[in-house]
Amino acid sequence: MATTLGASLGRVFRRSHLGTEADRATFRTLHEASLAGPALREGLTEASAERSIRHLRSLLGAPVVALTDTQRVLAWDGPGAHHSDQVAALARSTEATQVAGPSQLGCHLVSCPVQHVVVSPLVVDELVVGHMVVGTPYPTAGLVRATDEVAAWVSGQLDLAELDASRRRLVEAEVRALRAQISPHFVYNSLGAIASFVRTDPERARDLLLEFADFTRYTFRRQGDFTTLAEELRSIEQYLLLEQARYGERLRVVLRIAPEVLPVQVPFLSLQPLVENAVKHGLEGREEGGTITVVASDLDRECEICIEDDGVGEDPDVVRRALAGTGDSVGLANVDERLRHAFGDEYGLVVETNVGAGTRVVVRVPKYAEGLHP
Known part of the structure; x- marks a missing residue:
């Protein structure tokens, strides 16, 4: 009896120690965000997009995620990269979150997972500086909302990057003032x-x-x-x-x-x-x-x-x-x-x-x- 009770308590302890599935999901989300954050704090560049894109895709659990600036695709993670030109064109004309379908993407590959894209703007200091793009076979309201939420978080990291850059510019200006x-x-x-x-x-x-x-x-x-x-x-x-x-x-x-x-x-x-x-x-x-x-x-x-x-x-x-x-x-x-x-x-x-x-x-x-x- 004592052995059985001890084994049962051990199983209960291990489960509670690891937390519920919701706890573990929260931890995974925070972990991926912590991995993506440092690159984004450097600003929106091709290098920072490449370093963060995999973690952003993991955050969303989506087949495809891309980051763009206002003109072109900076990074693409997942299949369907042949849609880069269409995605860049959508980003150039998008000021608010939108869902684009086959008629705009023009894909004739049945196996392509990018039948639809959710395009959500990245905003820094009230200006659109780029977009987060999520490719999926079938868009859902939950995916659109999740894309918006992650895009808002990315925008916040880019805001901090701009703040850091502003501080550096201020320090440089102060040194120039001393020289003058x-x-x-x-x-x-x-x-x-x-x-x-x-x-x-x-x-x-x-x-x-x-x-x-x-x-x-x-x-x-x-x-x-x-x-x-x-x-x-x-x-x-x-x-x-x-x-x-x-x-x-x-x-x-x-x-x-x-x-x-x-x-x-x-x-x-x-x-x-x-x-x-x-x-x-x-x-x-x-x-x-x-x-x-x-x-x-x-x-x-x-x-x-x-x-x-x-x-x-x-x-x-x-x-x-x-x-x-x-x-x-x-x-x-x-x-x-x-x-x-x-x-x-x-x-x-x-x-x-x-x-x-x-x-x-x-x-x-x-x-x-x-x-x-x-």
């Missing part, structure tokens, strides 16, 4: 300082000219939203060398960098604008000049970079407006926004300042973050 902010006065003053050494110290003039060339080459590079801390600090060092040629002993620089954090990834041009602010707003108004201190520390899972000056300081309300994007310092808000976008809101800038008390800007970044590429 490189002061012509800095360029003229640097070249003027270099020229002043041509006769008195030609070796120094040559070295400064090379530093200037490297600095501008780095600043206007085209590839990558991220760079290593080592490269960003090298650009800062070049900037400060050029400013020291201009200010002489009035500008003093202290660098303390933990070698462990040099490979850490940071947004491109995220530190140089902060150092430029320190020189411009912290020291230019002081006849005696001042000191710029840059410290990069290893904090276990994070890297902390502090940029500090002992200059004239700033009203905290002015800084708050600048971080909110309503003040004069576009660079400060730009860097803050890009840090938050890259790593999360907890990684925004921290600014400590007051009139007559200098300024300290703290940047924290994770030492290891996935998906960042120089």
